Amino acid sequence: METVTEITTRNFKSQEYFINMGPQHPATHGVLRLVLTIDGEIIKKVEPDLGYIHRSIEKMSERDSYQQIVHLTDRMDYLSSHINNEAVCLAVENALQLEIPDRVKVIRTIISELTRIASHTLWWGVMGMDVGALTTYFYGFRDREMINDIFEETCGARLTMNYNAPGGLMFDIHPNFVQRVKDFIAHFKTKLPEYDRLLTGNVIFQKRTKGVGILTKEDAISFGASGPVGRASGYSCDVRKHHPYSAYDRVQFNEILDTEGDTFARYRVRVQEMWESMSIIEQLIDNIPEGEYKVKTNAVIKLPKGEFYQKVETARGELGVYIISTGTKNPYRIKFRSPGFSNLSLLNHITVGGKIGDLVATMATLDLVIPDIDR
């Protein structure tokens, strides 16, 4: 990244100048610095400057055992921590060719979908806040709190859960789990329409989001967009549909697609996805199979020599775990392909030519979690 002196002495066209957005900016939701080149209020260029929270998880993983790596992954995208854990566990289980009990698969899927709802409600709250609707923030956090309470009772942690382990789960579910999830679904079904009444139909909100930050389907694929960002452009990219894992092959749900590709479409896709997540949970919650909650693995897990790839759908999109093993207890190389990293790379492409206010709205619907990008 250029130093300040280099940037200020750069040859600017008549009216152009640069401005820093972040690393301490409320709309970047974390330590992301965007160097904006602007002409008046028109954006000419957006250059993300990364690394403020890089912890070198890939390098640390080369020294750690597979059980330990699971614990590192929920520090990446902390709002999808359970799903990140699941990705590593699935990769290890596939490599060892372990037969995972149905009970584990169903519980994992239920908690993954609860995680998705929790992440989307938080996103919905801060999305509203970013465009000036402060009430959404409190609504979103209120409903997310119920999910966090369920997580706390299940595994003791509210955010970085570590409920998964290679071979199954850390513990069995709490006796209250089923009832509390049902209570939450019943509660949230009355609250989600409220979200629509409060924000979706709001004229000011629609004017700020419709036709802003348009991403075409071709660009979405080329930039490797995934998750709601890709689906809002009509690009069918749901890993749960195309490469089903855990219990996703035994539930019925729709992949929410939109064609507009603008900020409002990305918003609408996420809100609709919360309905689908609730539907998935309802199909599974009464039919949790009996059985073991974990299969026995060796205390020291050694993967066979080879290469293993597992992709899962986090709340933000496609997370890939690529393990190169030489047959020892540590991976030779592990790579996390994070959804936020690819989604950030298209920010410049869809915001150039727009206004700074539009950049804030657009960035909110990319739903960036900075530790996911920095890893």
Add this chain to the structure above:
Amino acid sequence: MINEELQTLLSSWNFELEFTEEESQFLNISVKPEELYGFMKQLKETPQTNFDYLFCLTGVDWGTELGVVYHLESTTFRHQIVVKVKTADRENPAFDSVWDIWRTAEFHEREVFDFFGIKFNNHPNLKRLFLTDEWEGWPLRKDYVDEVNMVIK
């Protein structure tokens, strides 16, 4: 297309390819550095293969060789493939950039450059992504000396 069909099709192309046999769910292909760009372009533009989605781009240090692994998928056929390119030149490793084939490669290649020191010819903006410009060395290489002990052994 399943892996065998892909292998038959790709063998008929005019490239020097090596189909490697490691334990993996994908078809693994090694390509020579000088043929990388042409091969990649053909993978994307041939209608039967149509690999339009580069879902993972990884730098790897195999000990003596440095290289890049490309995971590709077709969004129409949903078949997947892995392309590997390696070089024994550790002083000045360089491959052709594929950023104009898949735009996502622009960021991913910067990450590989940042951690492995692999250069990408024709890349529009090849500079450090996460680390500062003053950082010495390439941290994810196996021979990197971790002087400040950031990752404790």
